[in-house]
Amino acid sequence: MAANPASAQETDIRSIGPWHTTVEVTDHGHMIGDPASETVLTEFISYTCAHCAKFAVEGEPRLEIALIASGKMRLEVRSFIRNALDLTVSMLVACGEPRKFKGNHAAFLRSQDRWLEAARNAPQAQQAIWGRGDRSARLSMASALGLSDKMTRQRGYSVIEINRCLSDDAFAAQLMNNTNDARAEFAIADKPSFALDGEILPNVHEWRTLYPVLITHFQSLEGADREPELGESQFD
Numbered sequence: 001m002a003a004n005p006a007s008a009q010e011t012d013i014r015s016i017g018p019w020h021t022t023v024e025v026t027d028h029g030h031m032i033g034d035p036a037s038e039t040v041l042t043e044f045i046s047y048t049c050a051h052c053a054k055f056a057v058e059g060e061p062r063l064e065i066a067l068i069a070s071g072k073m074r075l076e077v078r079s080f081i082r083n084a085l086d087l088t089v090s091m092l093v094a095c096g097e098p099r100k101f102k103g104n105h106a107a108f109l110r111s112q113d114r115w116l117e118a119a120r121n122a123p124q125a126q127q128a129i130w131g132r133g134d135r136s137a138r139l140s141m142a143s144a145l146g147l148s149d150k151m152t153r154q155r156g157y158s159v160i161e162i163n164r165c166l167s168d169d170a171f172a173a174q175l176m177n178n179t180n181d182a183r184a185e186f187a188i189a190d191k192p193s194f195a196l197d198g199e200i201l202p203n204v205h206e207w208r209t210l211y212p213v214l215i216t217h218f219q220s221l222e223g224a225d226r227e228p229e230l231g232e233s234q235f236d
Contacts, residue, residue, distance in 0.1 A: 041194060059207035079178070092162070095161065
């Protein structure tokens, strides 16, 4: 006898996330979430930006639990390159399969204070060489600052994989071009910056100011009087 078709309830259950594990590469970065979600939050991030590291701790987990995992919203993360170290870390974060992106992203932002301090304490002559941002400079930075070790010991990469990613001049050029495009289209000055459904959010550069914007947005979509669950609303 043929098996009975799944009930509507069972089908609905199977179609529910967890969408926070779905990651796709876009022309400008990485998209996390349900491809069918109509709401897209774009985060422009510099890996050498302290405020970006703070948002990764304060905001991203709340977005993931409340909005991305449930399929209500997608999050696109785009690198905004400010310097050669930004470029190097962005290339490492994007290295490998899309599914590795989130772990790489979190690993570098949550340890930012250590590797960024090491870069600042490097000899001026060495910093000047790194500032070129070319292939040899990227490889040198990754080795001297322990970035390659982080990828091998914590993220399971081989040295060959790391060197291949850092040697990709075409991708380096793409990251720079994407930054120039973002600067021209959105007039980004501060990081992190955010766009909601393609529209830049003025004066929104942290979880404290992003939170009420998202509350208003989803209230208008749902026609609800109550606030959607977005995690803690108190701030340090």
